Amino acid sequence: MADYITRQPSERPVIVVGNITISLKVLQEEFHRDVTRFQAILDQLSVTAEDAYRMGFMQQTIKRLAATAAMDMAARAYSLTVPDELLVRAVSRNPAFQDTAGRFDRTLFRHTVAAQGKSEDVYLRDLRQQLLRVQVSDSVINAVTVPATLLERFKQHRYEKRVAEIVILPITEAPVLHSPDYTILEKFYRENTTIFATPEYRTFSAILLTGSTLAPFVSITEEVIQKACDDARLTLRMPEMRTVEHVLLTNHAHVETILRFIRQGWSLVQAARETMHQVTSLRYLNRAEIEKIEPTLAKAVFTAAMDTVKGPIQSAFGWHILRVVDIIPAGVASLGFMRDQIKEELIAEKTRDVVYELSGKIEDAINGGASLEEAAQQVDLPVQVFTSVDRFGLGKDRQTIANLPLIRAFLQKIFKLQTGIISVMTESKNGSFVVRIDATIPSMIPSLQDIQKDVVNQWKITQNRESARQKAEGVAERLRNSILLRDINDNVHTHAADTSSTTSVLQTFVRNDIDSPLSTTFITRLFGLTVGETAVDETAEVFTVGRLQSIIAPSVDESAIVNMKQEMTRQYAEDIFTQFAAAMGREFNLIINQRMLDGP
Known part of the structure; x- marks a missing residue:
């Protein structure tokens, strides 16, 4: 899988819809763009690019590109056009191009488009194409009406x-x-x-490319931060953003245990710690961005009351329990907030670059015959040794091992390796690591005495x-x-x-x-x-x-019924549009070259 994600892309088409072709190179670029767009959230959920691939991100990218191509073919077949007046109206009404008084600002428009790496002509061409697709999709979605019998059954199910x-x-x-x-x-x-049976214990040595070890390599000067702030001054309009405490669980029994502790007055952090789970802080969540990853989670985050535990929310990742700890209303971002956020983004970007550079040097050294200690010395990093650790990160005294990195893939990797073997460099949340198993104490069954x-x-x-x-x-x-x-x-x-x-x-x-x-x-x-x-x-x-x-029987006020109808209509419309896109794909002979996707 990793080979697929990183191998040299081909220019041959992997998706064909009518006379529109999409190469493997374009598909890979779009997949990486999708993953990069959600990288901050995926990192906080401990999801790597390979995890995203396994979870179906690639298939979602394929479906999106195929549906887009089908909409473009349909627009051509139906001879649809976008008048210049509609294009001008779409630009002038875009809040991203308006000043604080709500008026179109041409200077702001030029700077915002340039910040996207596009010329005005390219931006307007892309926007015209998007509006054509909207014409096609709206002709389907706007005609959707949820049957009254289905609404009634849903009301009975939800409110009974x-x-x-x-x-x-x-x-x-x-x-x-x-x-x-x-x-x-x-x-x-x-x-x-x-x-x-006693646990299996492992003693191992590791080079960790994580926060504390990378700190000496990551520094951002005030000049760089100030320049980034100056470049962003004209795009200060921000959506509502929320920060939440969040715990992700894959075992439903742990969900019940945590909720029981919370009902007894425990904090989310205390309850999670009792079940050996870590609460992470998901900072500055943007509803539009997180909806593209997991709409159910987005709805929960942005409807939760401040300082109230909400959950469990089930998603493709598992079960989520969360607490909103900060809400930044939509509006014009303050320079102070913008500076803090930009600094965090610059540090994260610099950290990724440092991890990439050091990972390559360590891999080259080990592949060249260097020991783990010699490879670490070449990049001026320490080798950390952990003694007698079980699969849950506990020592023989059943206490958590000090300084063990909170990386989900770390212990999984350790207990798959044979003694004496050095692992490949493994990417994970907050960095990467390479590890060598020094000793293994196998599980054993003590005597009854x-x-x-x-x-x-x-x-x-x-x-x-x-x-x-x-x-x-x-x-x-x-x-x-x-x-x-x-x-x-x-x-x-x-x-x-x-x-x-x-x-x-x-x-x-x-x-x-x-x-x-x-x-x-x-x-x-x-x-x-x-x-x-x-x-x-x-x-x-x-x-x-x-x-x-x-x-x-359900007894519901009118506003709840209206919200329920809107939610069902949206879901129903999405289902109908998916079927329509599939029908357009058949009409225009959609071909997906699975052999290229499964290739070496």
Whole structure:
């Protein structure tokens, strides 16, 4: 894949639509342009160019280019034109070319177009072509009407409420106090040996091209910053921008755990740390830019209230939980803000250049036979040594290893290498790294005699869970037999050692109710029940039993209905336009040369 991204591009067409051809070189340039446009956000989400390729960015680039070519062919076939008056109106009404009073400013227009690296003629030619495509697409999108039956079904799905009788049974309730005899313990140990295996540990040496090691190589003078500010003075109009605390999760069980901690009053940072996840700061997010990567995430970020945790939001990256910590309203950017942002951009650009240069020198040295230490010495960088690290970045004392870089690909790479092997230079968030495995301590299963106390504790945990499971199934059976909730509550408390932690409640909720203590999986199951039916849910800490008592029909104000209709119309229009673009591709004989895409 990396070979595909970087190999010498061909001038032969990889996409053909009618008499419009797109070469592999143009496709690669557009792919890299797409990735570069979103690089700041992708970096903060720990997504590399190769990750973007695997996640389908290349296919999105292909679809975009093919659809654009199909629109151009359709415009020709239908003999569409853009009058000069329409072109002038589009330019004069563009806020990017208007002064603070909202009037068209020709000087601002010239500077803005020049900043894009275009002449006025090229800009106007491209704009005319864009307007032609808009004519084609609008003829499809503006005719879209969402069927009333579909709107009604969507309203029922989104706003219908459910009332359920809920019994929550903590697994720690009624703990098993006695220890098993040795025969039972030995049987449990043999049946669960993998639970007691020690982690595999690795000792390794690394050259890290990250923030602290690169600092001596990255410096931006005040003169450079001031010149960049002067060049940007005429384009100070800024959209609303937001900064958020954000954690990305790939395991839904961790989502539930973090949300539970937050409901208990923990901060997002504390809750994430408890599940060994890092909260990153996504700074100065622009809605238009992030929508092009993940519209669902963009909507969540720009509708969230200040200082309120929102999530989980599911996307192609995983599940997101976030908190808005700063909002900069749309308007004219202050010189102070502009200077800070420009300085950050210059440092990021300089850092990328330094990483590229040092990576090449290190690779050349190693390929020429130098050791890791010799290669580091040639570029005046330290070799950092990390001793006895497991797959989660913990040492033998189960504490986080100091100074271990917070790079997702780092530990993944380390545990794929053989001892003594030096890795290739690997690109990742905030830089790159090359690593050598110095020693490996394989995973092992200790003898029962060595870990008897741990085995006893694990046996008790298992018995506690099984006891709670049986209690939950008993509660569910009584609910199915129409026993009243208060009677079940009395019965549960009568048989519980710790009644303070058992809760029985009548709860009303909606789909995707992030404020509910119930798991999203359990809520989804309850929405699949008919009145009187029961469901049982199990998490790491509790069993939850629920009986659906009633269904409340949607009661929604008019503004919510209008917003819902607008959202559905947009989504419906996007679907129809996708089908239309595909039909245009068939009409004009769209050809995608997959052999070139899969080539060496």
